[in-house]
Amino acid sequence: MAKKTYDLLFKLLLIGDSGVGKTCVLFRFSDDAFNTTFISTIGIDFKIKTVELQGKKIKLQIWDTAGQERFHTITTSYYRGAMGIMLVYDITNAKSFENISKWLRNIDEHANEDVERMLLGNKCDMEDKRVVPKAKGEQIAKEHGIRFFETSAKANINIEKAFLTLAEDILKKTPVKEPNSENVDISTGGGVTGWKTKCCS
């Protein structure tokens, strides 16, 4: 196990209507860059980003799905393995907001029951074209008991915060597995040494 460069691997999934900016959100987070040309994602793609939370190196494998209906059968088969799902809509696109309930239903149908969910209202830099008020996003998130952020991949607003928050929420409910002691609470600090021993360096 000397090769392991991380302590934990979290699998995240990005879903939402086509063109809301899922790939851009991910690209901003993984490469800190933004590209204005729109290239529709074919089926499914992923990116890796390792972050450090509470002294632990967490490797995030983030799956980016195609929003187009025609890839539905491919994308839904990736829900099952996800520990966290980001549902993205576009604040300048009312339809993408209306479809939130449809995406939430997809999560209920195809994802694990204990999957951590998060709602993102993307493109919040385009205030002049906004059609979905922030309060409406907050309200629907509250109704479903999930976190909510307005983000902008272009202006780099709340992107890192959203991913780190989601990772933190998953970390909070991840039990630490150690050879001789089970269910060590990682928040007590005692678990940290356990993690260190696993690390190669």
Next chain:
Amino acid sequence: MEGRHDNSPTQAFDKDVLELTVEDVYDISYVIGRDLLKVNTGGNREISDLQFKIVRVLEMFETMVNKYNLSLEELRMEMDNMRTETDRVVAEGSSGNINTVGPNKLVVDLKDPNRPRFTMQELKEVLQERNKLKAQLLVAQEELQLYKSGVLSSQQNMVEVNLETVPQSEPLRSSITEESKEKSTIQKLFSFRPK
């Protein structure tokens, strides 16, 4: 006309009302006119008045029969048109040349170089393979980075470091072939180069 009259103008009286033609109405008029003439030899004024009324009724009869037959003809023509149209559509449908496609069907232009060609299952498999290879590449890159940084940070102990890492990762590598050994050799060569 004449021949008809000579034949049997009175036959028109025995015909089915719905089968009467304008000619039959003329036959009837001829017979009635002839008989009236026989009766009214003395130029009876009352009979003359009656004659006008009868002519008027016969004219009405003519118009009605005419109109009825015209409508009938129109309907017949329309029916014929419909029948040929139906035959045409049915023939088109049964022959291979299908222009009319049912609901939820897609017409593919076989000459379009960009036409859809692969199934969803095939796409799924290609994407799975792509993502698997991508994951492996990322792992390889990470490993390479580790080797590089390990070498760069302790140049003196470089050989020892390499020796150490090999047994450490031995259990993982049980199935690894020449290729990876070669790779680590190359990496060693690379790391020597700056010296």
